[in-house]
Amino acid sequence: MSKAAPEAIPRGRRRGFDRQDAIDTAVDVFWENGYESTSVTQLCAAIGINPPSLYAAFGSKAGLFLDVVDHYERTHWDPVWDAFERESLARVAVRRLLDDTIEVFTAQEKHRGCLVTLSTVNLADRESEVGDALTAIGDDGIRRTKAKLDFGVRDGQIPPGTDTLALAQAVAMMIDGLALRAHWGVPADNLRRLAAAVLEMIPEGGGRRAPAR
Numbered sequence: 001m002s003k004a005a006p007e008a009i010p011r012g013r014r015r016g017f018d019r020q021d022a023i024d025t026a027v028d029v030f031w032e033n034g035y036e037s038t039s040v041t042q043l044c045a046a047i048g049i050n051p052p053s054l055y056a057a058f059g060s061k062a063g064l065f066l067d068v069v070d071h072y073e074r075t076h077w078d079p080v081w082d083a084f085e086r087e088s089l090a091r092v093a094v095r096r097l098l099d100d101t102i103e104v105f106t107a108q109e110k111h112r113g114c115l116v117t118l119s120t121v122n123l124a125d126r127e128s129e130v131g132d133a134l135t136a137i138g139d140d141g142i143r144r145t146k147a148k149l150d151f152g153v154r155d156g157q158i159p160p161g162t163d164t165l166a167l168a169q170a171v172a173m174m175i176d177g178l179a180l181r182a183h184w185g186v187p188a189d190n191l192r193r194l195a196a197a198v199l200e201m202i203p204e205g206g207g208r209r210a211p212a213r
Contacts, residue, residue, distance in 0.1 A: 090152030098195035105182035113183030
């Protein structure tokens with residue numbers, strides 16, 4: 001039986017390069033330094049490749065960062081939003097969102113807070129490819145929250161005429177604030193007390209009511 005010819009390795013890329021390993025390593029580098037302050041040299045040193053290999057694999061520092069963010073969102077935030085969507089009561093869903101968010105923010109001592117929030121706060125160019133991607137993630141969270149609150153209005157859980165967009169934006173602001181405080185080392189119990197305050201902003205409509213906690 002003839003043997004297949006070995007797969008050619010692109011010039012500049014070391015043998016054994018693993019794309020997912022590179023992304024996992026880059027998470028640590030971006031988290032420690034922030035997107036703006038992280039250099040290609042730092043990334044290459046941490047991953048163990050040279051710049052041509054990084055560009056061949058990811059296109060640019062921005063391309064690598066966007067892959068990192070995509071991996072981060074799928075790993076940590078898809079389960080949070082899936083649980084949120086499964087809740088039929090709007091206030092319960094928001095409470096679940098905040099509880100799960102705090103768990104994500106505080107579960108790893110090395111990675112406290114939120115990579116997206118921290119990167120957005122420190123981003124210099126909001127009109128960049130990275131800026132557009134981070135903005136889209138934030139906008140999607142507001143859209144999902146507003147849709148759940150709108151359902152609550154239609155279902156009689158929340159009074160008609162409630163400004164659900166403002167409430168959804170307030171939840172997003174709270175999440176951003178929780179991310180920063182978690183990054184600064186504020187304990188999870190303190191974060192939960194802050195999160196409880198945002199639930200008080202969601203009025204009940206006299207129909208279906210969220211169970212007492």
